[in-house]
Amino acid sequence: MTVVKSNLPEPALRITGAALQETLIDLLGLSLIGKQAHWNIVGPRFRSIHLQLDEVVAAARSYADDVAERAAALGVPPDGRPETVAAAHSLPGPKEGWVKDVDVVQLMVEALDTAIRRLRERIEQTEKADPVTQDMLIGITAELEKQRWMFEAENHQPDER
Amino acid sequence: MTVVKSNLPEPALRITGAALQETLIDLLGLSLIGKQAHWNIVGPRFRSIHLQLDEVVAAARSYADDVAERAAALGVPPDGRPETVAAAHSLPGPKEGWVKDVDVVQLMVEALDTAIRRLRERIEQTEKADPVTQDMLIGITAELEKQRWMFEAENHQPDER
Amino acid sequence: MTVVKSNLPEPALRITGAALQETLIDLLGLSLIGKQAHWNIVGPRFRSIHLQLDEVVAAARSYADDVAERAAALGVPPDGRPETVAAAHSLPGPKEGWVKDVDVVQLMVEALDTAIRRLRERIEQTEKADPVTQDMLIGITAELEKQRWMFEAENHQPDER
Amino acid sequence: MTVVKSNLPEPALRITGAALQETLIDLLGLSLIGKQAHWNIVGPRFRSIHLQLDEVVAAARSYADDVAERAAALGVPPDGRPETVAAAHSLPGPKEGWVKDVDVVQLMVEALDTAIRRLRERIEQTEKADPVTQDMLIGITAELEKQRWMFEAENHQPDER
Amino acid sequence: MTVVKSNLPEPALRITGAALQETLIDLLGLSLIGKQAHWNIVGPRFRSIHLQLDEVVAAARSYADDVAERAAALGVPPDGRPETVAAAHSLPGPKEGWVKDVDVVQLMVEALDTAIRRLRERIEQTEKADPVTQDMLIGITAELEKQRWMFEAENHQPDER
Amino acid sequence: MTVVKSNLPEPALRITGAALQETLIDLLGLSLIGKQAHWNIVGPRFRSIHLQLDEVVAAARSYADDVAERAAALGVPPDGRPETVAAAHSLPGPKEGWVKDVDVVQLMVEALDTAIRRLRERIEQTEKADPVTQDMLIGITAELEKQRWMFEAENHQPDER
Amino acid sequence: MTVVKSNLPEPALRITGAALQETLIDLLGLSLIGKQAHWNIVGPRFRSIHLQLDEVVAAARSYADDVAERAAALGVPPDGRPETVAAAHSLPGPKEGWVKDVDVVQLMVEALDTAIRRLRERIEQTEKADPVTQDMLIGITAELEKQRWMFEAENHQPDER
Amino acid sequence: MTVVKSNLPEPALRITGAALQETLIDLLGLSLIGKQAHWNIVGPRFRSIHLQLDEVVAAARSYADDVAERAAALGVPPDGRPETVAAAHSLPGPKEGWVKDVDVVQLMVEALDTAIRRLRERIEQTEKADPVTQDMLIGITAELEKQRWMFEAENHQPDER
Amino acid sequence: MTVVKSNLPEPALRITGAALQETLIDLLGLSLIGKQAHWNIVGPRFRSIHLQLDEVVAAARSYADDVAERAAALGVPPDGRPETVAAAHSLPGPKEGWVKDVDVVQLMVEALDTAIRRLRERIEQTEKADPVTQDMLIGITAELEKQRWMFEAENHQPDER
Amino acid sequence: MTVVKSNLPEPALRITGAALQETLIDLLGLSLIGKQAHWNIVGPRFRSIHLQLDEVVAAARSYADDVAERAAALGVPPDGRPETVAAAHSLPGPKEGWVKDVDVVQLMVEALDTAIRRLRERIEQTEKADPVTQDMLIGITAELEKQRWMFEAENHQPDER
């Protein structure tokens, strides 16, 4: 069933479609991980990090929507079903149960770092394939790098130099 | 690591905790399925159902938050990680790729129907165990039954009697 | 023409459907009576009661919508046509023409009192039949009892003890 | 009991009072019919028409308020009680039970058409009697004619020429 | 100094200009009288009438702006200076000092009644001269007649028949 | 293809339909001319006129929508396609390239003046044909005459008497 | 002086009235304690807890209003005067003077815990007496248990397991 | 435990701290008294005074926050605990049970009058001690004097001269 | 008829009452003068000054309300009737008819300057008599001095040094 | 008349200027075509597509403004006059008269497809000439491709595979 005819030529379409599908999975994974930490965090910084995580989740959900609709707009049906997310996402996430605030902060630095590294590769890949998609990935990267900085700054230990 | 001391006695706590964890999984599953359909739907009713699905997703996400925080408030750490959702949710969902509008409507009737049947069982189970949790499950059921009606009314075929 | 398949068994469905249909008629009746008084009230408390009546009407309209859609969600088509409302509603209402403010206040106390007494019976009837519907009726009763108090407090005469 | 002294002479007052009272009944009838259809509609256009009907109801309620308060402002107590509406309104309305979307659209075209024809007669009657009332009736007609067009355009069948 | 060239012919311009200038004075007078009563009212209905008067003032100020800018738009410079308002307005107003609430209500009925009677004459005068101006005067009359009704209904004495 | 059945008799329909179609073209023309001036104006009053022009454009667009939907509501399909606007509109507009602020002000006075003169003729023509349409044209004329006055007042030269 | 006639029979009214009066005192006590801590807290988590306390206070004030008006609606005049609150409330509160952030968190866990335990008893007592009141108490308990969890999670010490 | 170092010298600090603490108690007392009257008022002016009392309470709560945080800002820990309010506030308040509207109005005039007289003394005392605190007390007095006037005007009896 | 008992001693009350009454007249005069200029201004700066004048009028109206209610709060009935404003205000104002923009700017500088000089005298007079009233007059002066600066800066001629 | 000095060198300026002028014409054409379809659409999907078209028009108008002001910012006066739009735009548009909903959807797919193909060429052309302009064109393309997808998905026929 062909629905949306793309005006990107093969293989540009294949590269762009893959970049968008992988980004979708990372963002949906990030939104689920972020909520898991939002609910299970404990420790003296509970409230502050609890609120910050909701901002990450809101951003991840909104970008996931942009990315999935961008794929559809190019004629590539996006796949964000639970089983696909579980099978394909590759970000480190929290263990089951309560998580201490210091561990959440460290975890978010790592999850965001992984997502960013993968996004930067896709920015390069899509430069020629589709500058419109590339521009969207650049915008997402800017936001995730800002979030990573805020967790990294928060992660700085009192006696660290 | 014990964090939140529950004031529900065992086994009331065990019953309530299980009811909340299962509801969480169903709601997260519903939110992912709803978005998948939102992105992949095609057909003459595209716009109308596309918008309706986002209302289901918004409700499912908001209730998932309520339910997970209710579990935490009772001392039961909620589990909404991608792998848990994929392994445990039991709602029927769309196949990969584009989905026709009539199939989406049928699918949502079935997914909501499954979720509601399971919620009604938990309303009975929690009546004695924890009326506060029961009241939350009643509110969720009311909303999902309203959503199911709207898809079912939409599903009525022109020549059906 | 069967449209929405209910997941309530007979006779729970029959009890719940009747409770919702009767509540719908009372609320539509209340909204029409309230507007009639809103337009025809005269006397030194005109402005104060004129505004208060619009709050009753807004509440009655909003609950009528909830109740009718709840009936539909259970597979029972609601009936709120003018002739049905006129034939079936049982609240006392104003006579034709201008009404004095003291009479309006007394009238609203009586109309609300009648509606509440009938709602309380339905709360009992639906407890086993459908706790989701019961919860909705409880919420409506709470609001109407608050409105009744405010008219009753307003009704207190200066020299009454 | 005379309350508001009108500054319209007889028989201008009688003509204008009748025009407003009849318009009030039609608008209250329209609001009840619209809600009835809003709750009982089924078929593939459910959501789209369901929402459109609420816009008709909102307009009808707001205009009914304007018209009733205009009558009161001229010294004519308006009558919008359930029994009056049931006895006096003359718009075609839905039968009891579920209604198919195509039938709802057709019904709304007819109900609006009837209301408009009657309004146009009153615009003529009130031109000399009270230009202030006439101006209000003109505004209501403009809105109802816009609503009728939208249902009529929606009513156009795919194979119609 | 000619600034705005009117496209109304003499004497239509003269009639319309006079109608607007007189209406401007009445509305500015009404806004000052309304505020005077708003500040000086005493008695058991203080709060209710105090608030209602501010709605009259807000309407009078807004219409005064419309009317003055309409005159300017026709090439007639409007005159709303303090001395002109004091010399030319003809509405009954409160005496100096505190005013009892019953007296304020009576006063507003009379002031609005005077303003309305004068507006109705101007509606007739401008019908041929300028239907655009007439339409504005009709709108103002509708609002002031509504305000008059509300004070008149409020003015009804408990033992009046 | 007949879609919307008008309840205006011929020739009232023909007169009204023509009045609306011509008004639509003038308003679309005005909105394009206004934007052209908004972008190309230069001179010491740049910011002030640049902002004022956007208010004209917003009004013209909104009225164009009203007028076109009014035509449709009467059964006359409106025509606002680029080629129709270019061929039929008759308002003076700016030349290509930058335009000095004094010239823009003069130009807007003339364009609005032309549009108003034509609207005033249609107000007369539609008085008997359709008072509902006439009322809409009166409202548009009131706004455009206000806009013309503001540009005319702005156009007054410092040394003019 | 009898004002509001209750439609609850004795002794249901006595049970419900007592439950509401006691809840009112606890909520007013909680709002005063919360503000006291809001003003006197010191330590590295000052800003975070300072803000969180204002959310507790806002909830407590809003629920106190609901509870007091519910008592009035049942015909029981509520008592929330300063001396009654001081004499009757039984929640642990802060000592005079500055309070360290860790102590505030611990204190809020205890105060909320006490309030919740007492609310849970009243939920049982009112189940038969008045399900409308019970539903209100259930809603309050849900919110306070959520607040308790957030303070308890915040209370978790870095080296606790 | 010294937390905030004041930059006011002794005894200016002592005078200012006492003025703020006493004002805090009066304002908290006023907010509790106002709510008590808001819930227990009966009589024909119920709605009007019920709403006015909530404005007094909102103002009293907001100023209490300003005053307590001002004390903290000067290094004086404020004391607003239930027992302190009950022991120290000196405003006349309502008896237990329903209160008639005329009595509520009289009571509010007296309570506000007492609060204002005490505030005026503190304005004098703090003039030299701390003009920043004095300015805050002046602002509170202006608002309370406005509230007192409104209750006093409302208190004027129909036959009073 | 004594209504509001002042807690200012004679002659402090007489000084303060006079200061407020005079300020009221100046502010009402300013609001009428500002509107007159707003409607009659012509010239190349029409739009800019037309908008600025409305900000002056809005401020003058709002302060007039504060000042009149302050007088009432002290037991002095304020007098803002048209004839009082015309007789007592002493600000220079525009002549009848169109006014050139440069003249409007000059006029506003003078009118504001007069109002400010008179306010500054009253600030001195009320310092001892009533610091609460003084504080209000200081706030008004700050705003009017800001408005005067803006007209004065606007008044600077291109070739002035 | 040179007004804005560009800091782009020739021929970069010529390329960029042309790209912007052509985009402006396409967007203005799209906004007029979209409104024409918005007014003339008939068929069972009337309401859904009617609303969707207004979103296209809103986007097209907003981007037209961005593009025209970007041209001006580079020193190139934009040309969006009616005659230029009619002569230069190259998008397929609706015929005169009513248009069936299926035809509107097909038409919008084609019009958007044409606009997008032309935009993609200009993205390449401006990459070296002016990356700032290129970034704006990329943003417009992303939005139009999203709109095209939504019409294309809507265009999918029930029996299509």
Added chain:
Amino acid sequence: MTVVKSNLPEPALRITGAALQETLIDLLGLSLIGKQAHWNIVGPRFRSIHLQLDEVVAAARSYADDVAERAAALGVPPDGRPETVAAAHSLPGPKEGWVKDVDVVQLMVEALDTAIRRLRERIEQTEKADPVTQDMLIGITAELEKQRWMFEAENHQPDER
């Protein structure tokens, strides 16, 4: 070039002008220092202090505007150019590079303390010179003292007594 004629006599003008110019510099300095800390803070309280600093900056910017426009209103051109700020401001600020959260809190206490001490001197100096300016400085001091308290409370160490 004399622009705004002051109505303060020399030397009151000189004293007031100096007080405002110095306050302007301190506030601009504070806004730059606050932003510097907002960007460079690291440590476990990152998010909490990062947000709090933005509130200080927003207040400082808003007051700087008030103070500069107050100087202009008195005829004294304010000087807030970068070189003036750098040369004249005297608040302690952060070193280059990342700053630990504890150091930021300490720094803000000191910077605010310095600003407040200098403001308190100017409040005394301007009392006679210009009470309008004094009132503005009092308002700024109140806010900065509140900010200082919040940082000081936050600065309290866990083991401090």
Added chain:
Amino acid sequence: MTVVKSNLPEPALRITGAALQETLIDLLGLSLIGKQAHWNIVGPRFRSIHLQLDEVVAAARSYADDVAERAAALGVPPDGRPETVAAAHSLPGPKEGWVKDVDVVQLMVEALDTAIRRLRERIEQTEKADPVTQDMLIGITAELEKQRWMFEAENHQPDER
């Protein structure tokens, strides 16, 4: 003290860090210069330019925040302290004292032109080094070029060709 680990390699990080730091200084300089002109401008266009300058300042402040946080996100601590801004910014700014409106417009054209030229160089430098940063600089350039055009268009003299 290393805080944020960058994922840009050297020397890309050095190039990007320098570009961001220089942009920060230019934007902070622009915001201070813009405010200085906002306060000190005089002449017949005072109000219009006074308002326009605040839009430039708002944009400059918001972009400065983006740029500084982008630097931090890359691991480069931004430096926006007063002394750094004064020493490093290179935009032309106003002299001390009042500035005539024509001179302000000319000054803003020059300051924006300088900032833009420097930004265009950094867009080239960062293209390879960091496309995410480049995209941010492109967005800032677009806005500043739009602002420059508006001042340049305003700068056009009446007799210029």
